[in-house]
Amino acid sequence: MKFVAGAALLAMGLSACGSSSSGGDSGSGASGGATGGSGGGLKVGMAYDVGGRGDQSFNDAAAAGLDKAKSELGVEGKEAAAVNGESENARQERLQQLIDAGYTNVVAVGFAYASAVGKVAAANPDVKFAIVDDASKDSAGSNVDQITFAENEGSFLVGAAAALKSKANHIGFVGGVQTDLIKKFEAGYEAGAKAVNPSIKIDVKYLTQPPDFSGFSSVDKGKAAAEGMYQGGADVVYHAAGGSGGGVFTAAKAAGKLAIGVDSDQAKTAPADVRDVILTSMIKKVDVGVYDFIKSVKDGTFKAGNHVYDLKAGGVDYATTGGKVDDIKSKLDDYKQQIIDGKITVPTTPAS
Structure with a gap:
């Protein structure tokens, strides 16, 4: 019918x-x-x-x-x-x-x-x-x-980047809607960061719960969540929140801190005035x-x-636009190869 x-x-x-x-x-x-x-x-x-x-x-x-x-x-x-x-x-x-x-x-x-x-x-x-x-x-x-x-695999790489670049040993993750899919991003990010620094502090905030999917399209909610993390001491925040990520970038700019984009290379797609705060992006092709x-x-x-x-198929990766990860690229590429070779298995659910 x-x-x-x-x-x-x-x-x-x-x-x-x-x-x-x-x-x-x-x-x-x-x-x-x-x-x-x-x-x-x-x-x-x-x-x-x-x-x-x-x-x-x-x-x-x-x-x-x-x-x-x-x-x-x-x-x-x-x-x-x-x-x-x-x-x-x-x-x-x-x-x-x-x-x-x-x-x-x-x-x-x-x-x-x-x-x-x-x-x-x-x-x-x-x-x-x-x-x-x-x-x-x-x-x-x-x-x-x-x-x-394999969002978890790409997120592992940007999690490693966040930990390598964090001066406060304190980073954050903003998820749009708390679903199993977005938890894959969180899980990979957490695993990558802790591979670099097992004692790093990671703040986590989801903007909405199903069936409310406005967490993917609420710039204000994204901004508020990131502001709270920066004010609490985090200096790098990764978002997997769709259009709400624009608020994360705005908050990073105001705080003089760094953010990580998702899905697209957001140092190319975000408004010009916030591109300089984007450390990298988890590219999901x-x-x-x-x-x-x-x-x-x-x-x-x-x-x-x-x-x-997945990473092996070239379906996910990390972005290098802006040059902010040039000095750690060899380390990220080593993690990348270990995942491809099966030496590192990235979890799909958060540890906690």
Whole structure:
């Protein structure tokens, strides 16, 4: 069956957007907000998580994969963004409306779409789906590519960087929403920092708890959490909080301390006035996973199932933009190789 509740309203939102080949298009942030891209052949719909294109982090990384596919593969894209607090039906409707608009290859960005992808994929067996950050049975299907990452491994490296650079032996972690996925970031960060300095102090703060996902899009909450850590003595704070990370950078700038970005190389994407406080970023190559999915469909090599992008596969890494880790790069690369070689096994859940 198709999911049609609220379809008329959503269809209006999807059809109201013009087509453009520009990679800078952005959704309205509402369930019907979408943008189209010109091109021929394959048509790809992208359903963003809360924050949408322009969050300078997770969603923008996914958008970069779609933009590359538009440029290199000539695909046509349409985009729609989630809003905080929306119902499960709204996510299902968003996916179905992309399909009904002719975008029969769909990327769902974020684990919040797990159940919606599973249900809509089962109802549309001829449509190819990809979901980022979920490998659960909820989203599994013969037409679903589950794209996941070893966030713990990349976070280990930036945790080591934080400990190597901290003069106070006191660092922090701000998580957007307290879920098992974000705990992977925390676990890796903690393990990397303690590999360098077993006695380092690590503050941890989650901005919201499920089902409240506003922790990924609340700059004020991110700023307040980081301010508290800096005032308490931390001198490096890592965020895994999506759009809320902008507040962490603002707090770092005001305190004269350092911050660590996530998902994208945020020393390139954050506002210019805060880039100088970004020590490094844990790069999660969502763009690669999205592009690989689209290319596999175009090439006829699509395979369902969970595809894991880890350090060995080049799916996660740390950024060097700004030169702030140049003096410790050899140490970070040694940790990186030990993880790849299996000499270091990075935990996926926090120690405490």
